[in-house]
Amino acid sequence: MPTETMEVSDENPYPRKAIQTLAQEWMWMHPGVRIEFTRVSTDQSAYISWVNTQAAGGTIPEIIFWWPGGDYLAQRGWAVSLDEFLARPNPYVRGNTAWRDLFLAGCLEPPHVARDGHCYHIPFDLFMSGVFYNKHIFAEAGITGLPKDWEAFMALQRRIREAGYEPFWGAAMWSMWPHALFGNLLYDEAVFDKLDVLYPNGRLEPEEEVRGAFLGITGTHELRFHEFLRLMKEWSVYWKRGFSLSKNPESLNLSRLGKLGMSWESAGGVSLYRNDPGVDFDIGFFNFCPITTKTSPAGSGKKPPLQAWPGTCFYLTRSAEEKGLVDLCVDWLMYLTSPENAERLTQEETALKVPSAVAGVRPDPSFADILDYDLKQEKRLLIPWGLSAESADNFTRIFELFLLGALDEDETLERMKKWEKIGIEQAIRNNQMLANEADRWDMSKW
Amino acid sequence: MVKPATRKPRRLFKTVRPSRAHLYLAPTFMLLGVFCYYPPLLAFARSFYTWNGANAATWCGLDNFRFMLNDEVLLTSVWNQIKIVLFATVVGISAPFIAAELIFNLHSARARYWYRVLLVVPMVVPGVVLILLWQFIYDPNVGLLNALLGHFGIGAQAWLHDPKLALWAIMCMGFPFVGGVNVLIILAGLNNIGTDVFDAARIDGVGFVQRMVKIDIPLVMGQVKLLLIMVTIGALNGYGAQLILTDGGPGYSTMVPGLHMYHQAFLFDRLGYACAIGLMLFLVILVLTAFYMGIKEPDTQ
Numbered sequence: 001m002p003t004e005t006m007e008v009s010d011e012n013p014y015p016r017k018a019i020q021t022l023a024q025e026w027m028w029m030h031p032g033v034r035i036e037f038t039r040v041s042t043d044q045s046a047y048i049s050w051v052n053t054q055a056a057g058g059t060i061p062e063i064i065f066w067w068p069g070g071d072y073l074a075q076r077g078w079a080v081s082l083d084e085f086l087a088r089p090n091p092y093v094r095g096n097t098a099w100r101d102l103f104l105a106g107c108l109e110p111p112h113v114a115r116d117g118h119c120y121h122i123p124f125d126l127f128m129s130g131v132f133y134n135k136h137i138f139a140e141a142g143i144t145g146l147p148k149d150w151e152a153f154m155a156l157q158r159r160i161r162e163a164g165y166e167p168f169w170g171a172a173m174w175s176m177w178p179h180a181l182f183g184n185l186l187y188d189e190a191v192f193d194k195l196d197v198l199y200p201n202g203r204l205e206p207e208e209e210v211r212g213a214f215l216g217i218t219g220t221h222e223l224r225f226h227e228f229l230r231l232m233k234e235w236s237v238y239w240k241r242g243f244s245l246s247k248n249p250e251s252l253n254l255s256r257l258g259k260l261g262m263s264w265e266s267a268g269g270v271s272l273y274r275n276d277p278g279v280d281f282d283i284g285f286f287n288f289c290p291i292t293t294k295t296s297p298a299g300s301g302k303k304p305p306l307q308a309w310p311g312t313c314f315y316l317t318r319s320a321e322e323k324g325l326v327d328l329c330v331d332w333l334m335y336l337t338s339p340e341n342a343e344r345l346t347q348e349e350t351a352l353k354v355p356s357a358v359a360g361v362r363p364d365p366s367f368a369d370i371l372d373y374d375l376k377q378e379k380r381l382l383i384p385w386g387l388s389a390e391s392a393d394n395f396t397r398i399f400e401l402f403l404l405g406a407l408d409e410d411e412t413l414e415r416m417k418k419w420e421k422i423g424i425e426q427a428i429r430n431n432q433m434l435a436n437e438a439d440r441w442d443m444s445k446w
Numbered sequence: 447m448v449k450p451a452t453r454k455p456r457r458l459f460k461t462v463r464p465s466r467a468h469l470y471l472a473p474t475f476m477l478l479g480v481f482c483y484y485p486p487l488l489a490f491a492r493s494f495y496t497w498n499g500a501n502a503a504t505w506c507g508l509d510n511f512r513f514m515l516n517d518e519v520l521l522t523s524v525w526n527q528i529k530i531v532l533f534a535t536v537v538g539i540s541a542p543f544i545a546a547e548l549i550f551n552l553h554s555a556r557a558r559y560w561y562r563v564l565l566v567v568p569m570v571v572p573g574v575v576l577i578l579l580w581q582f583i584y585d586p587n588v589g590l591l592n593a594l595l596g597h598f599g600i601g602a603q604a605w606l607h608d609p610k611l612a613l614w615a616i617m618c619m620g621f622p623f624v625g626g627v628n629v630l631i632i633l634a635g636l637n638n639i640g641t642d643v644f645d646a647a648r649i650d651g652v653g654f655v656q657r658m659v660k661i662d663i664p665l666v667m668g669q670v671k672l673l674l675i676m677v678t679i680g681a682l683n684g685y686g687a688q689l690i691l692t693d694g695g696p697g698y699s700t701m702v703p704g705l706h707m708y709h710q711a712f713l714f715d716r717l718g719y720a721c722a723i724g725l726m727l728f729l730v731i732l733v734l735t736a737f738y739m740g741i742k743e744p745d746t747q
Contacts, residue, residue, distance in 0.1 A: 244696060430498070
């Protein structure tokens with residue numbers, strides 16, 4: 001979205017107008033057609049409410065942004081499948097035979113497409129995370145090479161602590177990212193195959209996860225769950241003083257002040273202080289290291305894929321279909337996603353520079369060394385963490401007490417088991433209470 | 447001959463007839479009814495239902511109340527709340543009382559005036575700002591408190607992130623506990639004591655401490671009761687600091703029933719259960735207020 005003004009202020013730190021310029025250019029090529037931007041809330045729940053009401057009222061714009069996959073929109077019949085259009089050439093790119101080929105591999109494939117197998121989204125940027133480190137602190141601690149396995153990663157943090165700095169923290173710790181990371185590091189393919197049976201599409205749907213816990217396939221009894229607790233506790237010794245898992249942790253200021261050795265952030269988050277004139281140190285990046293059986297009996301030994309997903313995605317809505325504007329809308333999206341225009345969109349000088357989902361876009365040089373990710377990703381199996389909001393919240397609180405030494409492992413597991421049971425019950429009950437009968441799980445198939 | 451009509455003298459304000467008074471009051475009380483009475487009554491009714499706020503509510507009788515007895519998070523939060531109420535009651539009355547006594551005993555009326563002004567000025571600062579200020583003070587890495595203690599060789603603490611310290615850190619956030627109207631209420635009580643009482647005490651050779659215990663405390667007991675009620679209600683209802691700073695953590699160490707109720711309603715979609723917790727909180731406040739009101743004031747004759 002273009003910002004209201006290009007004047008930099010606290011409320012408008014990263015002004016952008018590239019999309020407006022591109023719209024202007026496209027309108028010159030299409031006389032009589034006008035693109036209007038609708039200003040929407042940046043608050044996620046407010047935006048979802050807005051989409052719901054606009055779709056219900058039949059006034060939803062022809063193109064909206066939504067998160068990848070788009071099951072929510074597809075199930076309600078609000079989004080238009082783009083499969084047919086993705087197979088057509090993009091006229092704005094010389095030599096292109098299929099629009100689909102312009103995107104990074106994996107962006108338009110499972111697990112990023114809708115559950116019904118159709119592709120409804122056109123990705124615009126990438127949401128990715130990894131370990132960003134302060135090169136000055138590394139040099140001061142005498143660290144010359146990056147770690148190759150988990151033990152080396154721990155040793156590196158010990159050296160940073162010895163040099164007088166806080167070794168590790170990051171906004172990502174306050175999320176499900178650690179569960180996704182350790183899901184890869186302590187991966188068990190056999191478990192995954194037992195779960196991905198109701199909708200065998202290479203990713204786990206909420207119903208499959210609940211079924212897995214209900215049948216006892218996954219849960220707190222698993223070896224990898226126990227190892228997750230143990231490894232996280234060992235790791236927590238190196239987290240910043242006063243870490244919190246129950247309240248959004250503030251880590252960027254500590255990074256900005258040059259007091260944090262490593263920070264687990266998203267590329268967008270790091271851009272915030274990368275562009276900060278007060279930051280006078282260089283930032284490097286590396287991905288997490290594998291956990292081998294030397295470290296843990298559950299270690300997969302696999303290098304985890306860089307955690308990256310298509311970020312902001314464009315969707316065509318049924319408004320476009322009803323008004324006969326699908327071809328025109330697709331043409332506009334094709335124009336936006338030619339590599340040079342995608343670069344103008346994501347690498348705008350005044351805005352946050354984020355990696356683009358379009359192949360061939362030259363990234364900001366500071367991100368150049370982190371673009372070797374594989375968006376196809378292998379099957380993802382998260383560490384199970386409650387199944388209802390309440391259960392997950394209690395898992396986190398119990399886990400926090402465990403990490404802080406207020407609970408031992410047995411007490412922790414005992415309490416988590418109790419919440420695991422409650423979580424399964426709540427997840428099933430909440431689903432069976434859904435107003436739309438089609439959304440309710442058919443437990444007879446379990 | 448026609449006599450001119452005698453004109454009654456015009457009054458600036460006519461007496462409002464009772465029927466009209468009701469009419470004028472009606473909008474106020476209608477709004478009061480809609481916004482202040484209807485929601486609690488609805489909450490009372492909803493506490494007997496399973497309700498997620500979106501779907502139709504289902505009658506569940508006393509299930510929500512029964513669940514409370516086994517809700518470990520709630521029971522932990524009640525224990526935290528008892529500690530907060532006790533601390534707030536002791537500190538929230540004794541500190542203002544001492545401050546009021548000190549101001550009251552100043553000889554200079556000008557100094558007394560300025561101390562009163564200085565006590566009132568911080569009240570214009572929004573509560574959220576104060577909470578965020580304390581967040582900075584307590585910051586484990588760059589906070590003021592750790593920097594201060596560091597000068598005395600005391601190691602840095604994770605005030606809000608240590609299960610043993612977090613609740614105390616939250617409770618101590620009002621330090622030195624003399625802000626707001628509490629001191630002024632006690633001061634008003636002390637000012638109402640006749641000067642003849644103090645003169646008599648002075649003639650009888652009563653010292654400062656003896657006067658405070660035997661004269662001042664009994665004679666401001668009405669104000670103390672008011673403060674007791676205000677402090678208790680404030681402590682039982684308040685969870686803003688926890689919501690902003692700790693979200694009840696680490697673990698459950700700063701969880702209070704109010705915050706648990708908020709979580710149940712707005713994070714976990716269990717509005718029926720949240721209503722039941724709210725109803726219990728209301729009853730506890732009601733009983734405690736009635737108890738405080740029943741405290742007999744000493745015979746001051």
